[in-house]
Amino acid sequence: MIGFWRKIYSKYDNVKAYTLLSPALILVILxxxxxxxxxxxxxxxxxxSMMEIDYTFTFQRYIxxxxxxxxxxxxxxxxxxxxxxxLITLITAYPVCYYIAFYVKKNKMLWLVLLTLPFWTSYxxxxxxxxxILGTKGVINSSLINAGILSEPLTFLMYSExxxxxxxxxxxxxxxxxxxxxxxEKIDFSxxxxxxxxxxxxxxxxxxxxxxxxxxxxIGAILIIFIPTVGDYVTPAxxxxxxxxxxxxxxxxxxxxxxxxxxxxxxxxxxxxTVVLITIIVSNxxxxxxxxLT
Amino acid sequence: MNEKNxxxxxxxxxxxxxxxxxxxxxxxxxxxxxxxxSFPLAGFTTEHYEEMWSKRNLHKALWASIKVxxxxxxxxxxxxxxxxxxxxxxxxxxxxxxxxAIMMPFLIPEIILAVxxxxxxxxxxxxxxxxxxxxxxxxxxxxxxxxxxxxxIEGFDFSLEEASRDLGExxxxxxxxxxxxxxxxxxxxxxxxSFIISFDEFIxxxxxxxxxxxxxxxxxxxxxxxxxxxxxxALGAVIIVFxxxxxxxxxxxxxxxQGKVKKDIAIKL
Numbered sequence: 096m097i098g099f100w101r102k103i104y105s106k107y108d109n110v111k112a113y114t115l116l117s118p119a120l121i122l123v124i125l126x127x128x129x130x131x132x133x134x135x136x137x138x139x140x141x142x143x144s145m146m147e148i149d150y151t152f153t154f155q156r157y158i159x160x161x162x163x164x165x166x167x168x169x170x171x172x173x174x175x176x177x178x179x180x181x182l183i184t185l186i187t188a189y190p191v192c193y194y195i196a197f198y199v200k201k202n203k204m205l206w207l208v209l210l211t212l213p214f215w216t217s218y219x220x221x222x223x224x225x226x227x228i229l230g231t232k233g234v235i236n237s238s239l240i241n242a243g244i245l246s247e248p249l250t251f252l253m254y255s256e257x258x259x260x261x262x263x264x265x266x267x268x269x270x271x272x273x274x275x276x277x278x279x280e281k282i283d284f285s286x287x288x289x290x291x292x293x294x295x296x297x298x299x300x301x302x303x304x305x306x307x308x309x310x311x312x313x314i315g316a317i318l319i320i321f322i323p324t325v326g327d328y329v330t331p332a333x334x335x336x337x338x339x340x341x342x343x344x345x346x347x348x349x350x351x352x353x354x355x356x357x358x359x360x361x362x363x364x365x366x367x368x369t370v371v372l373i374t375i376i377v378s379n380x381x382x383x384x385x386x387x388l389t
Numbered sequence: 390m391n392e393k394n395x396x397x398x399x400x401x402x403x404x405x406x407x408x409x410x411x412x413x414x415x416x417x418x419x420x421x422x423x424x425x426x427s428f429p430l431a432g433f434t435t436e437h438y439e440e441m442w443s444k445r446n447l448h449k450a451l452w453a454s455i456k457v458x459x460x461x462x463x464x465x466x467x468x469x470x471x472x473x474x475x476x477x478x479x480x481x482x483x484x485x486x487x488x489x490a491i492m493m494p495f496l497i498p499e500i501i502l503a504v505x506x507x508x509x510x511x512x513x514x515x516x517x518x519x520x521x522x523x524x525x526x527x528x529x530x531x532x533x534x535x536x537x538x539x540x541x542i543e544g545f546d547f548s549l550e551e552a553s554r555d556l557g558e559x560x561x562x563x564x565x566x567x568x569x570x571x572x573x574x575x576x577x578x579x580x581x582x583s584f585i586i587s588f589d590e591f592i593x594x595x596x597x598x599x600x601x602x603x604x605x606x607x608x609x610x611x612x613x614x615x616x617x618x619x620x621x622x623a624l625g626a627v628i629i630v631f632x633x634x635x636x637x638x639x640x641x642x643x644x645x646x647q648g649k650v651k652k653d654i655a656i657k658l
Contacts, residue, residue, distance in 0.1 A: 108479045109482055111479060112478075112481040112484075115471040115474050115475035116472050116475045119472040120490060122528055122531065123494065130508065131505045133512070134508050137508055187407075191400070191401045194397040198393065198398070209405070210405070215636040216629045216633065217629070218589060219609065220412075220589075220608075220625045223612065265407065265411060318496070322496055326497075328500050328592055346500060346504060347500070350504060366501065367497065367501050
């Protein structure tokens with residue numbers, strides 16, 4: 096009898112929960128799921144002329160994609176840049192989070208707020224400020240020339256892959272800092288003390304205790320940085336030049352100048368599929384790694 | 390831990406420098422009396438700021454951004470409030486899937502959202518403009534707002550709601566007189582942060598605005614011309630100050646009464 100009522104009540108809970116969720120879910124369905132499904136079907140059409148699209152189904156766009164060296168190169172380059180950005184952001188942010196979690200005693204929240212504050216200023220402006228710094232007549236070059244260290248500006252700084260990687264590392268820092276801090280903060284300090292008391296070296300304590308316990312934060316940071324940066328448009332457009340171009344710049348061109356919507360839709364679909372695949376691989380590998388380390 | 394680690398402290402401070410210094414160059418050069426942004430500084434001027442008053446297109450773009458931001462933040466915070474309540478209050482079938490679905494727009498590359506909305510909008514025969522931008526921003530802001538609100542609501546004692554119901558208040562009364570005031574700081578924080586996200590958002594606007602530029606689109610358009618750069622710097626500096634103020638306010642609100650409200654209520658009861 097009690098079981099029966101519990102069943103009714105839990106069903107009632109489902110109804111209540113979904114009533115509350117319905118606006119957000121309907122928004123996601125109408126503004127994301129349906130448009131993405133339509134985008135997927137457009138990737139199987141053919142652009143005949145500027146205004147005309149042939150609506151017969153074909154996988155030709157996908158074949159085109161992998162036959163065009165430029166597109167494949169750009170896809171690989173996007174992944175490579177995102178991978179570098181994720182790695183550098185993690186390595187540079189980790190010690191900062193470690194310091195705040197274990198050495199800062201008062202006002203930890205204030206430190207954290209200050210660390211994430213620059214992230215809230217306009218993305219476009221942050222990218223733009225790197226243009227001021229790295230440009231041929233920018234801060235670094237003009238200072239070095241004025242100081243007499245250089246006679247000509249360093250050209251590799253601007254319009255290059257380096258510029259894109261530096262800028263993205265700066266732009267996405269907050270997304271590494273927050274998950275890393277949260278996972279480090281949760282670690283029970285007595286475990287670390289126990290490790291030390293048992294005679295482990297500092298390095299062993301870090302590698303065998305602290306790092307494995309902070310892995311959830313590391314995985315969170317990897318996913319939250321890697322996925323969006325693969326599709327970044329602004330940074331390569333403003334700072335990448337030809338060398339630092341990424342796939343999204345090409346997708347934009349297909350929807351703009353080139354006006355080949357099916358090809359653009361196919362490129363976007365391939366980008367999304369790649370991202371999803373890499374996400375699955377990364378989370379599986381790290382899960383295994385976690386199991387082995389702990 | 391009672392030891393100090395000065396190497397890590399120095400590194401942390403350097404990292405702060407890496408985060409802050411680039412952003413500070415905008416305000417510095419906005420007062421510089423030259424078209425090029427290089428050292429040494431040429432002289433102090435407020436001319437670039439005065440220039441902003443005369444730019445008609447800038448005013449139009451600002452107004453467009455405010456309209457989009459207000460609608461997107463109000464709608465997304467409302468949707469997020471309902472959703473956050475469902476996740477914090479109930480355990481139900483498909484909880485993880487629903488959570489994943491609502492968080493999705495925050496995770497997938499923005500350019501894909503933008504392109505997908507562009508394709509459907511154009512094919513429905515609608516004109517590009519601020520409406521699709523607002524829809525895109527609402528979609529993008531909802532997960533942010535929901536994260537903030539879940540954090541607020543999870544620390545909330547649901548027995549207060551039950552007490553109110555037991556004392557004869559109906560569902561709406563309970564919501565407006567008990568839950569809402571307790572959620573309020575979180576709601577305002579979510580509103581402010583969503584507004585800022587929408588106000589600064591570029592990619593969705595870039596694909597969907599058509600001819601009605603928002604503020605980031607206006608800046609993008611001006612960045613290509615060297616002689617127009619200084620007033621973009623001034624505008625950027627103003628936006629940075631404004632954003633910082635709003636975000637600090639939101640952070641402060643988010644923590645307001647987190648512990649205190651409960652204590653107050655406990656005392657009163």
